[in-house]
Amino acid sequence: MAEVKLVNIKKVYPYVSGEEKKKNKKKSADEPEKKKVNLQITDEGVVAVQAFNLDIKDKEFIVLVGPSGCGKSTTLRMVAGLEEISDGELYIDGKLMNDVAPKDRDIAMVFQNYALYPHMTVYDNMAFSLKLRHTPKDEIDKKVREAAEILDITQYLERKPKALSGGQRQRVAIGRAIVRAPKVMLMDEPLSNLDAKLRNEMRAEIIKLRQRINTTFMYVTHDQTEAMTLGDRIVIMKDGYIQQIGTPQEVFNHPANLFVAGFIGMPVMNFFDAELKREGDKFFVEVGGIKVELAPEKEARLLKNNVQSQPVTLGVRPEHTDVAEQGIASTVEVAEMMGSSVHLHLNADGKDVIVIVPTIDMKGSYKQGDTVHFTFDGKVAHVFSKETDKNLEF
Amino acid sequence: MQKKSSLMKKLKKYWPFYFLALPGLIYFFINNYIPMGGLILAFEKYTVSGGIFGSKKIGFQNFKFLFSNADAWIMTRNTLLYNIVFILLGLVISILTAYFLHELKSNMSRKFYQTVILFPSLLSIIIVSYLANALLAGDTGFINNHILLPLGLEPISFYSEKKWWPFILVFVHFWQMTGTSCILYLANMSAIDPSLYEAASMDGATRWQSFFNITIPCLVPTIITLTILAVGKIFNSDFGLFYQVPMNSGAIIDVTQTIDTYVYRGLMNTANLGMSAAACFYQSVVGFCLVMITNSMVRRISSENAMF
């Protein structure tokens, strides 16, 4: 139940003594290794997060999502107070929190590896924070049992964490966080240690939980499905920078750049090298011999940005690509039957393209080697600058 | 029959491991089991001509003599009290030392302090006893010459005054042994998942609350194992500490005599092998019983922490 405001937050991990030298040596030895993550490396150290600005509204569910190593956990840990904030300001309910100890921030956190106290029973794990706060015994009991009820772990209260399965431990970890009704609830990849089925179950549980305990959530995941299903708003990060902030709908329909377009959505968006043509106030994309006019609202935005004709990267989602009589020619490589739809993996002039065809619309079936034409609508075409990778509509 | 064949199977399957264990087992047998035969001395009146196995058997005479001796009470009391202090105070000192080392953020300073604390244990006890002597000696010692005299205080004749020695011996023991005894705790602490501390700090724990609610409980298995082992040796003593450091001074023997020094002195002065063997026998039997008792007590309280 709190607003959280992050202003220009930056995190630099200083080199541990001796490490700097090692790093420099390593650079010459195996250069490609370092390229995995393009974090900025300065004299002071590794810049894990920078220029992070975010206003989280009261009771909002914010998801930080991005590939591994992009600085999600670091950001969360700075909010928690487990990591010092190198630069910038953190406000919770309008109060500056940079130098406030974690225990005084009234925040709870669920860790990826659960971090349950191994020598305490489930009950004691959940009661620990209340005991430290000198809450009366009967009140502790009431709160712990209430949380256990919500999470359906009442029957395990007397067990030690060792005797629980992964999913049960996860529930205990969540229980430990909710007993004291924190202002802000932080979760760092809480589901990533669970198997796929359990993960889906727990995802639904978290949605339910959220309705029962009305508080502000900050949730970290590398899984875009989790982000899309859970978040009120999603913060997409890469290499320590925010790429886009928006509702799941917004980031799906209006990706700010090539990275977001490729990261959000499953299967991944199809990209083509194309030409953007401006003819007066109208914009067309030319690709593979077809010419499609963009939708009027897109044209208006491009016009506002004074975009000229140029080569672009065109992005169209598989669900928005349609098989048609005429269009870009391609051959079928694989046709995956998914039930309600078929995922066609096509080869269009050496480029891999995925087209999702709803089963009801299908005329006949697809075989490997078939020639298929596909096209798309001007409403769903995204044009990205070749130079900056930015969406030209932004 | 069944058992035998499964043992053979095991031998066949794991022979490289048994092979690796062999030198240790052989050493153990030669060093720890063969000499047990010598325990027969405890029941003999040893003569050189009779040898270990041919001397006259006298039953429990040696034990009787040992316990009727006025020294028996003193040496038993000393051995027990010093060991109890070493065990209890040792727990506190080594865990706290390990904790402070563990909490040092900088690797450099941790290595530095660890080396400084560990260094005394590399010194031979003879050197330690002369270091102590340099501090304590009556006329030339540092304490008398450079602290007490300049302050206008009476010099202390340490080697003839009993009351100082319990403190001196305890101090020297911890000065020398803390480095090694805290290593195990330090290794244990480094193995504790750091996110437990983070979770505790989010739960509102201060440093000391985390120490008592996380660090200590995680160390309990180690504490129990080490304590059971120490209890088993409660009738043994560090011979060098009790014999060399007091410089074999007779005036303070009431507070420095332990079973081990008694046995040694017995051998040196009277060559009474029988009584020395009886003292050793007594040490081992009591030690064995204590280990069994402590372990079964631990098992009753928390079975997962018992040694066997």
Ligand SMILES: Nc1ncnc2c1ncn2[C@@H]1O[C@H](COP(=O)(O)OP(=O)(O)O)[C@@H](O)[C@H]1O
């Ligand atoms: N304690 C640390 N010291 C130095 N670098 C760190 C430390 N923790 C994380 N990093 C670096 O900061 C970057 C961001 O890490 P993190 O926030 O954990 O990423 P993720 O988005 O996967 O959670 C990574 O490249 C990581 O190597």
Ligand SMILES: [Mg+2]
């Ligand atoms: Mg992470």
